[in-house]
Amino acid sequence: MYDAIVIGAGPSGSSVALALCGQGRAVAIIERSEFPRRKVCGEFMSAINLELLDRLGAGAAIRAKAGPEVRRVALFASGPGIDAGMPRAAGDAFGRALGRDVLDGILLDAARNAGADVFQPCRAVEIIRDGENAAVRISGKDDQRVLTAPVVIAAHGSWEQGKLSTNLPKISAPHDLFGFKAHFKGASLARDLMPLLVFPGGYGGMVWTDQDRMSLSCCIRRDVLARLREKSGAFLSAGQAVHAHIMASCPGTVxxxxxxxxxxxxxxxxxxxxxxxxxxxxxxxxxxNVAGESHPIIAEGISMALQSGWLLANELARFDRWDRAARVAAGSGYAKAWSRQFATRIRTASVLARIAALPQSNAVMRAFVSWFPESLTIGARLSGKTKALPVLR
Ligand SMILES: Cc1cc2nc3c(=O)[nH]c(=O)nc-3n(C[C@H](O)[C@H](O)[C@H](O)COP(=O)(O)OP(=O)(O)OC[C@H]3O[C@@H](n4cnc5c(N)ncnc54)[C@H](O)[C@@H]3O)c2cc1C
Structure with a gap:
């Protein structure tokens, strides 16, 4: 019997668990993968999160491992790259990147040290809401059991299929976007630069992360990917085909x-x-991501994950007992706070992603940004890179 059961130990699950443990609540976290595990993600974290991570007690460990400060943004499209300043945030002025194999482990360890019970590797397979309490059925290697709590928090991301009522339904359309990511050693990208890559059928980004690794991540349309693979005669894996396509379309990546x-x-x-x-x-x-997700073109998913966990814990803190009335009131307050914090950046990202997907967008975007380089700084600001967290109760 717990106060809260959190399903998933990505940045959203661990941040909400940490914040609830800080309130003295009994928390269980269920994570299906063994850590460390790599993950599709560009791994850039906006500066504003470092202050939040300090409040959660994980800031020092993350600063000690993260890559260099990202002081400039750039566009790598059809010609030479164009760069502009990253807007400065209050406190830590600039964001940094940290491999998800490192970040997620630090956050989960912090939650464990703060008192959360961690069930890992263990999958949540069913949530049964029954009046005051919910039962969550979990399945490990040799172990099946049921945990109960008044509060259940789905933090399991949005890209995997599953049987939980909170898993998203399957979709399939030619314009679907698939995410790819790889680490590189020995790259010659300037260490303070985060370029946006725009290429036919998709977009991506590069940034220096920890351990002298550079991460390249991108999204590409299903139909474009299928054509690239067909053209390669299936000699290339999907990742290799994407890699070759980006190198051929963006000279800056070469x-x-x-x-x-x-x-x-x-x-x-x-x-x-x-x-x-x-x-x-x-x-x-x-x-x-279960609550909402921006196009990765703005690299804000980790921010939204960490901050949404914090916002929810803050709403729940208003109530000593989490009975049904308290849950409904906390849910309504949290939904409003979430929209205020994230709706603009989700819309900005959607507009940018639509522009990036237009035919010839890499030439058109390049022409626009060479004429108005500050648009890169404005875009980074609109995407929430400097948006402070609300003053919390
Ligand atoms: C190409 C690409 C690049 C990106 N680049 C960036 C970037 O540079 N910066 C940025 O801020 N964001 C970026 N993002 C977005 C970011 O990766 C996500 O928004 C973020 O990972 C969401 O965190 P989360 O905690 O909601 O979910 P996740 O990180 O997906 O974590 C969910 C966890 O739940 C576990 N889980 C799933 N189902 C179950 C279950 N049934 N039982 C138990 N455990 C379960 C999973 O194993 C996983 O560990 C990028 C995304 C893509 C696709």
Missing amino acids: SSIGGATLDGEWLAAGPIRPGIRPRFADDIFRVG
């Missing part, structure tokens, strides 16, 4: 990773599911 070596394999995920979804429904709270 000068950055032409002489670099892959560190590990290409990872793939998706289709990704940008959009705004219910943050509280069927008496279940949702944080991170």
Whole structure:
């Protein structure tokens, strides 16, 4: 019997668990993968999160491992790259990147040290809401059991199929976007630069992360990917085909990773599911990608995951007992706070992603940004990179 059961230990699950443990609540976290595990993600974290991570007690460990400060943004499209300043945030002025194999482990360890019970590797397979309490059936290697709590928080991301009522329905359309990511060693990208890559059928980004690794992540349309693979005669894996396509379309990537070596394999995920979804429904709270997701073109998913966990914990803190009336009131407050914090960046990302997907967009975007380079700084600001967290109760 717990106060809260959190399903998933990505940044959203661990941040909400940490914040609830800080309130003295009994928390269980269920995570299906063994850590460390790599993940499709560009791994950039906006500066504003470092202050939040300090409040959660994980800031020092994350600063000690993260890559260099990202002080400039750039566009790598059809010609030479164009760059502009990253807007400065209050406190830590600039964001940094940290491999998800490191970040997620630090956050989960912090939650464990703060008192959360961690069930890992263990999958949540069913949520049964029954009046005051919910039962969550979990399945490990040799172990099946049922945990109960008044509060259940879905933090399991949005890209995987599953049988939980909070898993998103399957989709399939030619314009679906698949996510790819790889680490490189020996890249020659400037260490303070985060370029946006725009290429036919998709977009991506590069940034220096921890351990002298550079991460390249991107999204590409299902139909474009299928054509690339067909053209390669299926000699190339999907990741290799995407890699070759980006190198052929963005000259900036050739000068950055032409002489670099892959560190590990290409990872793939998706289709990704940008959009705004219910943050509280069927008496279940949702944080991170389950609640809503921006196009990765703005690299704000980790921010939204960490911050949504914090916002929910703050709403729940208003009530000593989490009975049905308290859950409904906390759910309504959380949904409003979530929209205020994230709706603009989700819309900005959607507009940018639509522009990036237009035919010839890499030439058109390049022409526009060469004429108005500050648009890169404005775009970074609109995407929430400097938006402070609300003053919390
Ligand atoms: C190509 C690409 C690049 C990106 N780049 C960036 C970037 O640079 N910066 C940024 O901020 N964001 C980026 N993002 C977005 C970011 O990766 C996500 O928004 C973020 O991972 C969401 O965190 P989360 O905690 O909601 O979910 P996740 O990180 O997906 O974590 C969910 C966890 O739940 C577990 N789980 C799933 N189902 C179950 C179950 N049934 N039982 C138990 N456990 C379960 C999973 O194993 C996983 O560990 C990128 C995304 C893509 C596709």
